[in-house]
Amino acid sequence: MKEELDSGEFAGLERKLRAADLSADSGLKEELRARLLARGRSERRTPVLAWLLPVFAAAALLLFFAPRSARQAAAPDYSYGLPDDGYAQCGRRGLGDYQAAERF
Amino acid sequence: MVFEELYDRYFRRIYNYVRYRVLARDAADDIVSAVFEKVLDGFDDFDQARPVEPWLFAIARNTLNDHYRRGKVRGALSTSGFEEVIPSGESVERAAEAGEKNARLLAALAVLSEAERELIAMRYALDMSGREMAERTGLSESNVGVTLFRALGKLRARLGPEEI
Numbered sequence: 001m002k003e004e005l006d007s008g009e010f011a012g013l014e015r016k017l018r019a020a021d022l023s024a025d026s027g028l029k030e031e032l033r034a035r036l037l038a039r040g041r042s043e044r045r046t047p048v049l050a051w052l053l054p055v056f057a058a059a060a061l062l063l064f065f066a067p068r069s070a071r072q073a074a075a076p077d078y079s080y081g082l083p084d085d086g087y088a089q090c091g092r093r094g095l096g097d098y099q100a101a102e103r104f
Numbered sequence: 105m106v107f108e109e110l111y112d113r114y115f116r117r118i119y120n121y122v123r124y125r126v127l128a129r130d131a132a133d134d135i136v137s138a139v140f141e142k143v144l145d146g147f148d149d150f151d152q153a154r155p156v157e158p159w160l161f162a163i164a165r166n167t168l169n170d171h172y173r174r175g176k177v178r179g180a181l182s183t184s185g186f187e188e189v190i191p192s193g194e195s196v197e198r199a200a201e202a203g204e205k206n207a208r209l210l211a212a213l214a215v216l217s218e219a220e221r222e223l224i225a226m227r228y229a230l231d232m233s234g235r236e237m238a239e240r241t242g243l244s245e246s247n248v249g250v251t252l253f254r255a256l257g258k259l260r261a262r263l264g265p266e267e268i
Contacts, residue, residue: 010256013263016209017228021116022123024203028133029115033108036144040107 107147110156111140117229118164124225125168125218127210139167161230165240212262220255227252 023029118139123132142163150159213221219241226232226240238245 010253010260013256013260014228017224018231020120020206020209020228022132022206022210023116023119023136024206026119026129026133028119028136032137032140033111033115036111036140037108040144 105152105156107144110143110147110160114160115140117231118160121161121164121225121229122168123210124213124229125221126171127214127221131171135168135171138171139164142167157230161232164230208263212259215258215262216255220251220258223248223252224255224259 115136119132119136122135122139123129126132126135143160146163150156213224216224222241223237226237232240234245234248237243237248241248243251
């Protein structure tokens with residue numbers, strides 16, 4: 001199709017359309033170029049992970065300070081205790097213990 | 105290829121592609137800026153072994169379509185005259201100061217439909233083949249050829265023989 005049109009009646013118009021520089025009346029090219037290159041340079045200077053450093057620092061502070069006191073404050077009180085049934089840390093007597101024990 | 109090289113090589117083609125479609129300079133400036141911002145965003149991840157043009161042109165086309173979808177341009181365009189085509193109020197005279205030839209060409213393009221301008225833009229700014237244009241527009245290749253032929257006829261009639 002390209003060859004057909006180029007060699008046809010619109011060859012001059014096609015050349016005009018291809019050769020046009022419509023950015024000629026706009027100052028965008030140099031302005032955008034400078035902006036994008038400046039952005040590229042600043043991004044290279046600041047690695048992506050650098051933005052995470054403050055987050056890591058805050059997380060470290062929290063781990064060292066806040067949770068410790070929070071754990072102490074929120075620790076449940078397990079001092080309700082169990083009556084000493086003679087089985088020490090093994091816990092309360094089970095059904096088998098009751099059945100095995102002499103009642104009277 | 106470094107970004108700077110890509111920018112210098114393709115700026116004019118991308119700008120022409122966008123301007124052929126939206127006509128207005130301010131809108132074209134905004135869209136082209138957005139295109140190259142996106143290109144820079146994705147440049148480090150782009151596989152340099154792949155051809156750059158399909159990637160770059162797809163970004164340009166998608167950005168332009170997003171712009172149309174947001175309604176920034178659609179509805180503001182008119183085919184009744186070049187002054188009305190430019191939403192920023194830029195006059196023919198002001199455009200003529202910057203480039204009389206471009207102003208006449210843009211005024212002539214304003215008589216075309218959006219679909220015709222899209223084909224003109226793909227063909228003469230991006231240098232796409234009939235098959236590529238058909239793939240991207242969903243038209244048949246022969247339909248693309250006929251539409252383009254008619255669009256060129258309208259342009260020639262508007263510009264006059266001395267302009268061509």
